[in-house]
Amino acid sequence: MRIPCPVCGPRSVSEFTYEGDATVTRPALDADADAWFAAVYQRANPRGPHSELWHHMGGCRSIIRVERDTGTHAITGASLVSPHEASE
Amino acid sequence: MRYSLSSLIANTLNGHKSWPVAWRKAEPRPAYDAIIVGGGGHGLATAYYLAKEHGLTNVAVLEKGWLASGNIGRNTTIIRSNYMLPGNTHFYEWSLKLWETLSRELNFNAMVSQRGVINLAHTPAQLDAYARRGNAMRLAGVDAELLDRAELARRVPGLDLSDGARFPVLGGICQPRGGTVRHDAVAWGYARAADRLGVDIIENCAVTGFTFDGDRVSGVETTRGAIAAKKVGVAVAGSTSEVMRLAGFDRLPIESHVLQAFVSEGLKPFLDTVVTFGAGHLYISQSDKGGLVFGGDIDGYNSYAQRGNLPVVEDVAATACAMFPSLSRLRLLRSWGGIMDMSMDGSPIIDRTPKPGLYLNAGWCYGGFKATPASGWCFAHTIAKDEPHPLNAAFSLDRFRTGALLDERGAGATPRLH
Numbered sequence: 001m002r003i004p005c006p007v008c009g010p011r012s013v014s015e016f017t018y019e020g021d022a023t024v025t026r027p028a029l030d031a032d033a034d035a036w037f038a039a040v041y042q043r044a045n046p047r048g049p050h051s052e053l054w055h056h057m058g059g060c061r062s063i064i065r066v067e068r069d070t071g072t073h074a075i076t077g078a079s080l081v082s083p084h085e086a087s088e
Numbered sequence: 089m090r091y092s093l094s095s096l097i098a099n100t101l102n103g104h105k106s107w108p109v110a111w112r113k114a115e116p117r118p119a120y121d122a123i124i125v126g127g128g129g130h131g132l133a134t135a136y137y138l139a140k141e142h143g144l145t146n147v148a149v150l151e152k153g154w155l156a157s158g159n160i161g162r163n164t165t166i167i168r169s170n171y172m173l174p175g176n177t178h179f180y181e182w183s184l185k186l187w188e189t190l191s192r193e194l195n196f197n198a199m200v201s202q203r204g205v206i207n208l209a210h211t212p213a214q215l216d217a218y219a220r221r222g223n224a225m226r227l228a229g230v231d232a233e234l235l236d237r238a239e240l241a242r243r244v245p246g247l248d249l250s251d252g253a254r255f256p257v258l259g260g261i262c263q264p265r266g267g268t269v270r271h272d273a274v275a276w277g278y279a280r281a282a283d284r285l286g287v288d289i290i291e292n293c294a295v296t297g298f299t300f301d302g303d304r305v306s307g308v309e310t311t312r313g314a315i316a317a318k319k320v321g322v323a324v325a326g327s328t329s330e331v332m333r334l335a336g337f338d339r340l341p342i343e344s345h346v347l348q349a350f351v352s353e354g355l356k357p358f359l360d361t362v363v364t365f366g367a368g369h370l371y372i373s374q375s376d377k378g379g380l381v382f383g384g385d386i387d388g389y390n391s392y393a394q395r396g397n398l399p400v401v402e403d404v405a406a407t408a409c410a411m412f413p414s415l416s417r418l419r420l421l422r423s424w425g426g427i428m429d430m431s432m433d434g435s436p437i438i439d440r441t442p443k444p445g446l447y448l449n450a451g452w453c454y455g456g457f458k459a460t461p462a463s464g465w466c467f468a469h470t471i472a473k474d475e476p477h478p479l480n481a482a483f484s485l486d487r488f489r490t491g492a493l494l495d496e497r498g499a500g501a502t503p504r505l506h
């Protein structure tokens with residue numbers, strides 16, 4: 001599997017670290033325990049289109065949002081996550 | 089027919105023409121007392137123990153493909169009970185005890201081989217951690233012994249024990265009662281024994297929906313029509329999220345990941361125990377046909393494709409050669425993948441769900457094969473009595489909400505690391 005890094009171009013999956021479901025957002029610090037439980041532990045885990053984060057550790061070190069099909073590994077999009085978004 | 093020496097002789101003289109079928113090809117009936125979704129090891133074992141231990145024989149197992157087409161027929165066949173947390177130790181030890189008598193219990197040779205499982209240590213800290221684990225195991229009544237290098241050299245002749253090894257080996261820990269079991273015989277044995285007790289095993293029957301009466305489950309919809317049931321137990325391993333979504337559970341503490349396994353061309357006897365690498369991840373044993381059976385890490389990203397990628401193949405092969413340099417010219421015969429239900433703390437779930445009558449068995453990560461007998465035994469108890477047995481009480485679905493996690497590895501909510 002190759003991931004099309006927006007900075008470096010298509011690179012082997014072995015250069016990247018997987019950071020999981022990109023649709024999960026971190027709750028506000030004062031959010032209740034249920035909101036934290038949902039963000040930390042609960043996943044949709046679909047078979048099919050999946051938005052996910054990859055960290056290009058062995059390359060430009062950018063965090064990338066990749067649109068990939070979990071049934072076929074077909075990748076239909078990859079974009080840089082803005083520093084603001086990544087730190088959220 | 090009971091399998092025995094006399095039935096073997098009689099059938100041999102007869103040219104093997106009159107062996108009866110091992111289990112009926114059952115057609116779905118309109119209603120059952122209980123339905124088990126998933127004809128893998130755990131589903132079949134659950135049906136067997138429902139019938140055997142709880143007298144519930146009006147039961148069907150619904151399997152989407154053919155029997156044992158999932159992880160039960162894809163794993164590297166290792167069994168052990170070398171855990172440290174009490175919630176895990178007693179459960180896996182019960183499983184090992186059930187393995188020890190399984191072939192007799194099922195009247196089917198599962199080829200349970202207690203050849204020992206050895207974990208290698210490569211640093212003094214790791215050896216200390218193994219001593220601690222071994223002590224915890226022995227306190228719980230589980231067998232464990234520490235091995236020094238001389239003993240390792242005696243037991244595992246091919247292992248590189250030189251100081252020049254990439255990660256020199258300092259010692260190891262062994263669970264002598266651990267070992268391997270012929271995985272598909274486990275599925276066939278449970279299927280045949282459950283069938284003989286009256287359970288319907290229905291292949292090529294995928295569950296496509298659930299029906300409810302209010303909140304209470306009333307049955308399932310399948311590719312072979314609707315079937316009513318008072319109780320439904322779901323044991324579909326890697327497909328857990330997809331199947332439970334059909335019952336209204338949009339999110340669960342589970343990610344599906346692919347794990348690969350490998351088998352080499354046949355060799356003369358080379359390795360008569362199971363060995364695992366401690367400075368990376370690799371487990372290896374030799375099958376009775378002579379092939380080396382081994383595996384390593386999961387690929388590490390959500391996947392429902394039952395095949396993996398090449399970097400893991402390379403990594404696993406390199407690790408095997410670091411341990412056993414003499415394997416470097418060995419050829420691989422086959423590799424394949426299976427979809428693991430990776431839970432958020434690395435431990436399984438065997439529990440009721442918020443919907444009455446619906447039960448969940450999932451989250452087995454890499455290690456569900458060794459759990460097969462106890463998982464079925466405990467899931468059957470949970471379904472029959474509508475409450476968990478003390479052995480699976482810690483495997484609750486709501487522990488992620490309450491914080492009573494069972495994180496043996498201490499890796500946190502990162503499924504790819506468990």
Ligand SMILES: Cc1cc2nc3c(=O)[nH]c(=O)nc-3n(C[C@H](O)[C@H](O)[C@H](O)COP(=O)(O)OP(=O)(O)OC[C@H]3O[C@@H](n4cnc5c(N)ncnc54)[C@H](O)[C@@H]3O)c2cc1C
Nearest residue numbers: 126128129130152158159160163164166295426456457458
């Ligand atoms: C490569 C590999 C190596 C492994 N090595 C080991 C090991 O050495 N030791 C160990 O302890 N564990 C190991 N495991 C883990 C172990 O195999 C699994 O945890 C265990 O088999 C899972 O339980 P099961 O047998 O019930 O799963 P499965 O056999 O996968 O059963 C689930 C069944 O559900 C069916 N299903 C799915 N959706 C539906 C539906 N909608 N309707 C009906 N049926 C459905 C599937 O077709 C499947 O047959 C390994 C796994 C893999 C993939």
